[in-house]
Amino acid sequence: YNPALLDKPHLVAANKIDALDDPTRVTALEKRAKKLKLKFFRISAVTGEGVPGLIEAAWPHIAAARAEEV
Secondary structure (H helix, E strand, O other), rough: OOOOHHOOEEEEEOOHHHHOOOOOHHHHHHHHHHHHHOEEEEEEOOOOOHHHHHHHHHHHHHHHHHHOOO
16 A cells, blocks of 8 residues: 555546446446546447547546656
8 A cells, every 4th residue: 555646646447348247336336436536437448448538538647747757
């Protein structure tokens, strides 16, 4: 556990939505993420579904971290 991680941005991604055996588990995860005010993404790395939205949401955080490194 590293307390410094609490200060970093958080995104929640549920992968393999193309192969769900129980959709209610993802729905429960999504509800929990929203309760914690975290951005939630349903994605499939195989089909690409949801990936562009996740990348778009992550990119500003990645760019900011890179800028701090310089």
